[in-house]
Amino acid sequence: MIKEITISPKDYLKLGLTRDKLVWMLKKMMEIRFFEEKVEELYLMKGLITGPAHLYFGEEAVAVGVVSALEEGDLIISNHRGHGHALAKGIPMKEVMAELFGKATGTCKGLGGSMHVAISPERGSLFASAIVGSGVPIAVGVALAFKYEKSDRVIAVFFGDGAVNTGAFHEAVNMAAIWNLPVILVCENNMYAIGMKAEKAVALKSLAERALGYGIPGIIVDGNDPIAVWLATKEAIEKARKGEGPTLLECKTYRLKGHGIYDQAKYRPKEEVEAWLKKDPIINFKKNLIELNVLSESDVKTFEEEIKRELDEAVNFAQKSPILSFEELKNYVYA
Amino acid sequence: MLRELTYAEAIREALRNALIKNPKVFLIGEDIGAYGGAFKITNGFLEEFGSERIRDTPISEAAIVGAAIGAALMGLKPIAEIMYMDFIPICLEQLANQAAKIRFMSGGKLKVPIIVRTQYSLGRAHGAQHSQFIPAWFLQVPGLKVALPSTPYDAKGLFNQALKEENPVLYIECSLLYRVKGPVPEEDYIIPFGKADVKKEGDDVTIVAISRMVHEALAAAKILEEKGLSIEVIDPRTIQPLDIETIVNSVKKTGRVIIAEDDHKTGGVGAEITASIIENAFDYLDAPITRVASPDIPIPFSPQLELEYMPNKDKIIQAVNSLLKG
Numbered sequence: 001m002i003k004e005i006t007i008s009p010k011d012y013l014k015l016g017l018t019r020d021k022l023v024w025m026l027k028k029m030m031e032i033r034f035f036e037e038k039v040e041e042l043y044l045m046k047g048l049i050t051g052p053a054h055l056y057f058g059e060e061a062v063a064v065g066v067v068s069a070l071e072e073g074d075l076i077i078s079n080h081r082g083h084g085h086a087l088a089k090g091i092p093m094k095e096v097m098a099e100l101f102g103k104a105t106g107t108c109k110g111l112g113g114s115m116h117v118a119i120s121p122e123r124g125s126l127f128a129s130a131i132v133g134s135g136v137p138i139a140v141g142v143a144l145a146f147k148y149e150k151s152d153r154v155i156a157v158f159f160g161d162g163a164v165n166t167g168a169f170h171e172a173v174n175m176a177a178i179w180n181l182p183v184i185l186v187c188e189n190n191m192y193a194i195g196m197k198a199e200k201a202v203a204l205k206s207l208a209e210r211a212l213g214y215g216i217p218g219i220i221v222d223g224n225d226p227i228a229v230w231l232a233t234k235e236a237i238e239k240a241r242k243g244e245g246p247t248l249l250e251c252k253t254y255r256l257k258g259h260g261i262y263d264q265a266k267y268r269p270k271e272e273v274e275a276w277l278k279k280d281p282i283i284n285f286k287k288n289l290i291e292l293n294v295l296s297e298s299d300v301k302t303f304e305e306e307i308k309r310e311l312d313e314a315v316n317f318a319q320k321s322p323i324l325s326f327e328e329l330k331n332y333v334y335a
Numbered sequence: 336m337l338r339e340l341t342y343a344e345a346i347r348e349a350l351r352n353a354l355i356k357n358p359k360v361f362l363i364g365e366d367i368g369a370y371g372g373a374f375k376i377t378n379g380f381l382e383e384f385g386s387e388r389i390r391d392t393p394i395s396e397a398a399i400v401g402a403a404i405g406a407a408l409m410g411l412k413p414i415a416e417i418m419y420m421d422f423i424p425i426c427l428e429q430l431a432n433q434a435a436k437i438r439f440m441s442g443g444k445l446k447v448p449i450i451v452r453t454q455y456s457l458g459r460a461h462g463a464q465h466s467q468f469i470p471a472w473f474l475q476v477p478g479l480k481v482a483l484p485s486t487p488y489d490a491k492g493l494f495n496q497a498l499k500e501e502n503p504v505l506y507i508e509c510s511l512l513y514r515v516k517g518p519v520p521e522e523d524y525i526i527p528f529g530k531a532d533v534k535k536e537g538d539d540v541t542i543v544a545i546s547r548m549v550h551e552a553l554a555a556a557k558i559l560e561e562k563g564l565s566i567e568v569i570d571p572r573t574i575q576p577l578d579i580e581t582i583v584n585s586v587k588k589t590g591r592v593i594i595a596e597d598d599h600k601t602g603g604v605g606a607e608i609t610a611s612i613i614e615n616a617f618d619y620l621d622a623p624i625t626r627v628a629s630p631d632i633p634i635p636f637s638p639q640l641e642l643e644y645m646p647n648k649d650k651i652i653q654a655v656n657s658l659l660k661g
Binding site: 107129140143144171175 | 405407441477
C-alpha cells in the first residue's frame with residue numbers, strides 16, 4: 001500500500017502539463033522564495049516584523065505541486081508555516097505581507113499573524129491552524145460536508161512531520177478512512193519538528209507508513225520536485241473524487257532554515273544542510289525547465305525583476321496600511 | 336399547545352424538529368445512531384433520518400468536534416454529541432482553541448455555528464470521571480456561548496436559539512433532569528441567550544441557581560416560605576453570555592444572595608457571579624454572598640458519599656438560615 005512516485009525531469013513534458021503551467025510553477029516557487037527572503041530581511045535586519053514567522057524556505061515545491069493539481073472549488077487547509085501555501089493559492093503578496101505586519105489590510109485584518117496568513121476562503125484557502133495536527137480533523141469535517149452535499153470537491157490539508165504523532169491526526173485520519181472522505185493528507189516531512197528529528201520521533205522507515213494503520217494508501221514522493229508532488233497529488237485527488245477516500249502523501253523535503261525565523265538551527269549537521277542545499281527545489285527546477293527549452297535564462301531574469309518589484313510594492317503597502325482600532329476587536333469575537 | 340414533556344423529550348423534540356426543518360442539520364457523535372444515544376435522546380433517529388444525518392463515530396472526541404467545525408465552515412449546521420462532560424477536556428483544543436477563536440483569528444471571515452451537546456451525571460454513582468460538571472472552564476473562552484437548561488421548557492427554547500446562533504454553542508444537559516416533567520409548547524419558540532429567568536419571585540433572599548440546582552433551590556424556597564420567608568430564585572440559563580443585570584436587580588431588592596451550583600466551589604461559576612455582584616451591587620448587600628457548591632474533591636463513587644457530597648435543598652436552607660442569623 002506504500003508506493004514511491006518518482007519522475008525523471010526529461011519526462012516532464014510527457015505528462016500532459018502545459019508549458020504555461022510549468023512556468024507558473026517556477027514563478028510561484030520563486031515568488032515564495034523571494035517573499036521569505038524579504039521576510040527574513042524585514043525581521044532580522046530591519047526589525048519591521050516581529051512575532052513567530054515560520055519560513056517555508058526549501059519547501060516551495062510541495063505547496064506549488066499540490067496546489068497545481070487542485071481544481072476550482074477544491075480547498076486547502078494550511079498550518080503555522082503557511083506563507084508558501086497562501087502564495088501558491090493565489091493570495092496576493094501584499095495581503096500576506098500586511099498580515100505579517102499586523103495590519104487591517106492583511107488576510108486576517110492583523111488578528112491572525114504569520115501563522116494564519118493562509119486564511120482566504122474566497123481563494124480556496126479555507127483556514128490555517130497553528131496548533132500542530134489540529135487542522136486535520138477540521139479538513140475531515142470539510143470533506144464530510146463535500147460528501148454530505150454530494151459534490152466531488154476535495155480538500156488538501158498541509159501538516160508537518162511533527163503532526164503525524166498527535167492524537168488529532170490519528171483520530172481524524174481514521175475517520176476520513178472509515179467514511180472514504182475526499183481528503184488529501186499532505187505531510188511535509190521537512191525532517192524536523194522544531195528541533196526533534198523526524199526519524200527519532202517515529203519508529204517507522206517512512207511517515208507514509210502511518211497510512212497502513214488506517215487502511216489507506218501512502219505515497220512517498222520527492223518533495224523538492226514540484227512535478228513529482230503534482231503527480232502524487234493528482235493520483236490522490238482522482239481517488240478521492242471517485243469516493244475512494246483519503247491518501248497520505250509524504251513529501252520528503254527539508255527546512256533550509258530554522259523552525260522559526262529566530263532559530264539558528266544549530267542542531268542540524270553541517271553536511272546534512274550542504275547535501276540539501278544541492279537539492280534546492282528552485283535551482284533544480286529552473287535548470288530542468290531551461291534544459292527542456294520551456295524557458296530561457298533571460299525569462300527567469302524577467303520573472304525575478306517582476307516578483308521583486310511586486311514584493312517591494314507589497315512591503316510598501318503593508319507599511320502604509322492602518323491597524324484596526326482596539327475598539328473594533330470586540331466585533332470579531334461573536335458573529 | 337402546552338403539553339407535559341420530560342426534559343429528555345423536550346431536547347429530543349427540538350433536535351428532531353431541527354432535522355426535519357433544516358437539511359443542513361446533521362448529528363455526529365458516539366453511539367448516537369444504532370445504539371440510540373447513551374441517554375436515548377436520539378433513539379430512532381437513525382431509522383428516521385439515515386446514517387448520513389445521524390453519524391455514528393468512533394471514540395474520537397477531538398475529531399468529532401473538529402469534523403463539526405469543518406462542516407460548519409462549509410455552511411452545514413452540525414450538532415455534535417460529547418457523551419459525558421468529563422470527555423470535553425479530550426476535545427477542549429478543538430472547542431476552545433479552534434471553534435471559539437476561528438472567527439476572531441480570521442478577522443471575521445469565518446464563522447463556526449456548531450452546537451456541542453453534552454451532559455453531566457452527578458448523582459448517578461458514575462464516579463469521578465463520569466460525573467463532573469465543569470461549566471466555569473468555559474467562562475474564559477471568548478467566542479463560545481454556553482447554555483445550561485434546567486427545565487423542559489428551557490431545554491427546547493434554548494436549543495432553538497442555539498440552532499439560530501452563528502457562534503459555537505456548548506449546550507450542557509443534566510442527566511438527573513432527563514425525567515423531570517414540565518410544560519412545553521408544541522411550536523418552535525425561542526429563548527434568547529443572555530436572559531436570566533426569574534423562576535420564582537421573592538423579597539428576602541435571592542438564590543441564583545444553575546442547572547439541576549434550580550430544582551433544589553425551588554424546593555428549598557418552598558420549605559423556607561412555610562416559615563414566612565420570601566425567596567427569589569434566578570436561573571441564568573446561559574453563563575456565556577451571563578445576564579448579570581437580572582441578578583443585580585434582584586440583589587438590590589433582597590440584599591441577600593446565595594449561589595447554588597453543582598460545580599466545585601473554587602473558581603466555579605458562582606465565583607464569577609459573586610465578583611460581578613460585588614462590582615455592581617456591593618452597597619446593596621446586607622450579608623456576605625454565600626455559595627452552595629460541590630467541595631474541591633473529585634466525585635466519590637460510593638452512592639452514600641456522593642449524596643453527602645452533592646449540594647442540595649437542605650444545604651441551601653442551612654445557608655439561608657445562617658445568612659439570616661448573621
